[in-house]
Amino acid sequence: MTAIINIFLKEGVLDPQGKATHHALDSLGFSGVDDVRIGKQIIIKLESEDKIEAEKEVHKMCDTLLANTVIEDYTIEIR
Amino acid sequence: MTAIINIFLKEGVLDPQGKATHHALDSLGFSGVDDVRIGKQIIIKLESEDKIEAEKEVHKMCDTLLANTVIEDYTIEIR
Numbered sequence: 001m002t003a004i005i006n007i008f009l010k011e012g013v014l015d016p017q018g019k020a021t022h023h024a025l026d027s028l029g030f031s032g033v034d035d036v037r038i039g040k041q042i043i044i045k046l047e048s049e050d051k052i053e054a055e056k057e058v059h060k061m062c063d064t065l066l067a068n069t070v071i072e073d074y075t076i077e078i079r
Numbered sequence: 080m081t082a083i084i085n086i087f088l089k090e091g092v093l094d095p096q097g098k099a100t101h102h103a104l105d106s107l108g109f110s111g112v113d114d115v116r117i118g119k120q121i122i123i124k125l126e127s128e129d130k131i132e133a134e135k136e137v138h139k140m141c142d143t144l145l146a147n148t149v150i151e152d153y154t155i156e157i158r
Contacts, residue, residue: 006120021121021145030140034124041085041120042100045113061109066100 001046003058004077007067008039042066051078080125082137083156086146087118121145130157 009015015037022036044061048054055078067074088094094116101115123140127133134157146153 008120008122018121024144025140028143030136032126032136034126035122036124037122039120039122041087041118042097043087043114043116043118045115047111047113057109057111061104065103065107 001048001051001054002079003042003044003046003054004079005042005044005058005062005066005074006039007042007062007072007074008037010071010073013071054078080127080130080133081158082121082123082125082133083158084121084123084137084141084145084153085118086121086141086151086153087116089150089152092150133157 017038018036021038022033025033025036044058046054046057048057055076058076058078062074062076063069096117097115100117101112104112104115123137125133125136127136134155137155137157141153141155142148
């Protein structure tokens with residue numbers, strides 16, 4: 001199975017990388033951009049064939065290593 | 080409209096961040112992981128309400144600033 005994890009800064013947490021990118025797009029003449037936010041996407045290939053178990057395992061991975069849950073939210077999609 | 084851009088290293092390009100994460104997951108006792116790849120997800124809020132035009136604009140943004148097309152591939156989803 002494949003797990004696709006998207007990790008983003010929580011609403012209200014300043015995203016300096018996004019702000020810098022927004023600024024750079026403006027400088028390059030891309031007007032019409034309201035907001036830019038940048039996150040991580042992690043794709044994990046798992047040996048497990050059990051979707052529910054895989055999701056549980058990936059949740060644990062996120063909480064212990066992949067995401068900083070103080071400032072980040074994450075979503076998991078198992079395929 | 081909202082553009083969701085996923086940027087990943089091309090197949091065959093070494094992903095040291097993914098390798099390190101894979102190793103860390105192993106050390107933490109998460110066996111059953113075959114592969115880890117880490118990319119960026121960029122979410123851009125656009126003023127434009129024209130889907131086709133928005134997609135064209137975002138393609139240009141990726142080619143000029145957001146992605147390094149020598150070593151990275153990207154996908155665009157417009158919502």
